[in-house]
Amino acid sequence: MAELIDAVVSWPSLLLVLVVFGFAPGFCLRLIVLAYPRNDPRRAELIAELYAVPRIQRPLWVAEQLEVALFEGLAHRVSAALRRLTGRRRARARAGDRAERLKFVVMVGAVAGAWVGVGVGVVVGAGVGAGAWAWVVARVWAMVGVVAGAGAGAGAVAGAVAGVVVWAVVMAVVVAVAVVGAGAGVMAVAGAVAVAVAVAGVGAVAVVWDWAG
Amino acid sequence: MTLLEDPTGQHWGYELSKRSGVRSGVLYPMLTRMLDEGWVEDGWEDPTTLREKRPPRRYYELTDEGRLALGGVLQQARTEARFTGLIGRFA
Numbered sequence: 001m002a003e004l005i006d007a008v009v010s011w012p013s014l015l016l017v018l019v020v021f022g023f024a025p026g027f028c029l030r031l032i033v034l035a036y037p038r039n040d041p042r043r044a045e046l047i048a049e050l051y052a053v054p055r056i057q058r059p060l061w062v063a064e065q066l067e068v069a070l071f072e073g074l075a076h077r078v079s080a081a082l083r084r085l086t087g088r089r090r091a092r093a094r095a096g097d098r099a100e101r102l103k104f105v106v107m108v109g110a111v112a113g114a115w116v117g118v119g120v121g122v123v124v125g126a127g128v129g130a131g132a133w134a135w136v137v138a139r140v141w142a143m144v145g146v147v148a149g150a151g152a153g154a155g156a157v158a159g160a161v162a163g164v165v166v167w168a169v170v171m172a173v174v175v176a177v178a179v180v181g182a183g184a185g186v187m188a189v190a191g192a193v194a195v196a197v198a199v200a201g202v203g204a205v206a207v208v209w210d211w212a213g
Numbered sequence: 214m215t216l217l218e219d220p221t222g223q224h225w226g227y228e229l230s231k232r233s234g235v236r237s238g239v240l241y242p243m244l245t246r247m248l249d250e251g252w253v254e255d256g257w258e259d260p261t262t263l264r265e266k267r268p269p270r271r272y273y274e275l276t277d278e279g280r281l282a283l284g285g286v287l288q289q290a291r292t293e294a295r296f297t298g299l300i301g302r303f304a
Contacts, residue, residue, distance in 0.1 A: 051267035
């Protein structure tokens with residue numbers, strides 16, 4: 001009995017108890033939960049639950065968790081690995097699809113861009129052309145206007161000159177007619193006076209002749 | 214059944230295991246399935262409210278759907294003789 005008591009209270013026994021009930025459960029549990037996937041909440045849950053388990057039950061409880069982790073955690077890991085593999089395949093397939101879609105988009109974009117460019121070019125070119133044409137036409141019309149204006153001006157001047165000339169001619173004719181008329185009138189009056197004087201002289205001669213006679 | 218003893222309370226894995234007598238190797242997969250089904254929802258203790266030096270624990274709460282579903286299971290179990298002993302405390 002004394003030997004048993006000595007064995008129980010010996011340093012190796014104390015060390016063994018400390019290891020089995022103190023250090024080992026937590027250490028082993030932290031290793032065990034590594035079987036669960038990295039983002040699995042069960043990792044933190046089991047470690048937290050360990051503190052709720054009485055120390056005397058911890059070694060057995062941890063051993064139970066080893067069983068759970070082997071069948072649940074490893075199964076999760078395998079399924080996660082499979083999901084990753086299939087996900088990569090899908091991603092590769094999606095990447096292939098993306099490349100095809102990218103090519104299609106680039107092609108369609110290039111064609112559409114070319115057509116849009118042509119359209120814009122036509123519109124801009126037409127605008128510029130129309131502008132240039134309008135500018136040229138405006139210039140031409142301006143020149144025509146200038147010429148026409150000049151012509152009109154010249155015509156007007158010429159017309160004016162012609163008018164003046166015609167007016168002068170007409171006036172000259174009128175004056176001449178008037179002068180001629182006046183002269184004629186004067187001559188007529190003079191002739192009449194002369195005729196009258198003559199008649200009067202003839203009459204006076206006649207009277208005198210008669211009187212004398 | 215243990216969850217229905219306190220349908221609105223928070224439950225912990227080890228506590229459920231002790232009260233129900235179900236080993237953790239069976240209990241945790243069951244809880245995972247119930248979470249997937251939407252019968253229970255989980256959460257973590259608020260670390261600021263902890264008095265002991267330990268990490269926050271994960272708790273489980275029954276949802277309305279879970280309460281209805283477990284109630285239905287309980288109702289069905291009452292009709293079967295083999296569950297009489299199990300559901301005697303809920304009768």
